[in-house]
Amino acid sequence: MKFAVLVFPGSNCDIDCYKAVEDTVGEPVDYVWHTATDLSPYDCILVPGGFSYGDYLRCGAISRFAPVMKEVAKAAAEGKYILGICNGFQILTEAGLLPGALRRNLSMKFRCHDTVLKVVNSETPFTKDYAAGEEIVIPIAHGEGNYYCDNETLARLQANNQIVFTYKDNPNGSVTDIAGICNEQGNVLGMMPHPERAVDALLGTDDGKRMFTSILNAWRDRHGAASVR
Amino acid sequence: MIKATVYVTIKQSVLDPQGVAVQGALHSMGFGEVDSVRIGKYMELNLDTTDRESAEKRVIEMCEKLLANTVIEDYRYELEG
Numbered sequence: 001m002k003f004a005v006l007v008f009p010g011s012n013c014d015i016d017c018y019k020a021v022e023d024t025v026g027e028p029v030d031y032v033w034h035t036a037t038d039l040s041p042y043d044c045i046l047v048p049g050g051f052s053y054g055d056y057l058r059c060g061a062i063s064r065f066a067p068v069m070k071e072v073a074k075a076a077a078e079g080k081y082i083l084g085i086c087n088g089f090q091i092l093t094e095a096g097l098l099p100g101a102l103r104r105n106l107s108m109k110f111r112c113h114d115t116v117l118k119v120v121n122s123e124t125p126f127t128k129d130y131a132a133g134e135e136i137v138i139p140i141a142h143g144e145g146n147y148y149c150d151n152e153t154l155a156r157l158q159a160n161n162q163i164v165f166t167y168k169d170n171p172n173g174s175v176t177d178i179a180g181i182c183n184e185q186g187n188v189l190g191m192m193p194h195p196e197r198a199v200d201a202l203l204g205t206d207d208g209k210r211m212f213t214s215i216l217n218a219w220r221d222r223h224g225a226a227s228v229r
Numbered sequence: 230m231i232k233a234t235v236y237v238t239i240k241q242s243v244l245d246p247q248g249v250a251v252q253g254a255l256h257s258m259g260f261g262e263v264d265s266v267r268i269g270k271y272m273e274l275n276l277d278t279t280d281r282e283s284a285e286k287r288v289i290e291m292c293e294k295l296l297a298n299t300v301i302e303d304y305r306y307e308l309e310g
């Protein structure tokens with residue numbers, strides 16, 4: 001299985017994502033520059049956190065038009081796994097690959113600390129190694145992670161089981177404590193917390209590890225190969 | 230040359246934390262009459278055209294595509310020249 005980590009001007013969690021893949025599943029992983037026009041060799045695309053294009057205008061608004069995003073949309077339509085973390089989540093909503101938008105935190109503060117997440121949907125390719133309802137500890141670091149969608153969209157998210165993670169103590173004001181959502185098909189996930197910063201107990205928590213093993217196991221299931229633990 | 234002025238604001242139905250913070254500051258300074266504050270973006274675009282009709286169409290397209298996120302923001306614009 002081959003991973004891509006997209007790199008925009010201003011991405012700053014790209015190395016963490018790369019290392020997380022190396023350390024958790026040890027599969028091949030490449031950095032892919034935002035001007036790239038071919039993602040066909042990759043099975044999973046990680047859209048990392050950071051401040052792409054300086055977060056000018058709105059977080060993710062400019063990155064959404066980077067050449068590589070056309071390929072991300074194509075990969076999403078093909079059913080490949082796309083994981084957007086923090087700024088990556090903002091980019092995926094701006095690109096229309098996920099519904100809703102991220103607003104300024106209700107507290108007006110940049111929040112940077114561990115959070116307790118509830119795994120609401122453990123059926124996605126990103127969460128199959130977690131138990132439904134399980135509580136995990138994953139850090140956040142964002143100023144604009146306040147998830148918003150209108151009531152109609154929220155009802156749709158709930159009906160289709162697209163809410164994947166919720167916060168135990170909502171740190172940013174997100175609608176119904178949402179920390180992460182997926183698209184209807186379940187192959188595109190966006191989340192504000194950083195699983196790539198939680199892959200070793202030395203970092204305070206290794207609860208993020210199973211996101212990466214989930215992805216590999218989901219891919220192996222689909223391709224008839226043996227699972228890993 | 231046509232000058233387009235674009236204003237982008239958070240929708241009325243969406244809470245604007247910046248506006249709430251500024252309202253709180255105004256209240257604590259004694260400006261208790263401030264009922265609400267909405268904070269937005271102001272953009273000046275100089276367009277290299279004299280065709281007002283097409284300029285307007287293009288500005289709307291710019292707003293819809295990039296300048297505003299219509300999920301949470303409203304926009305309005307003025308054209309001069």
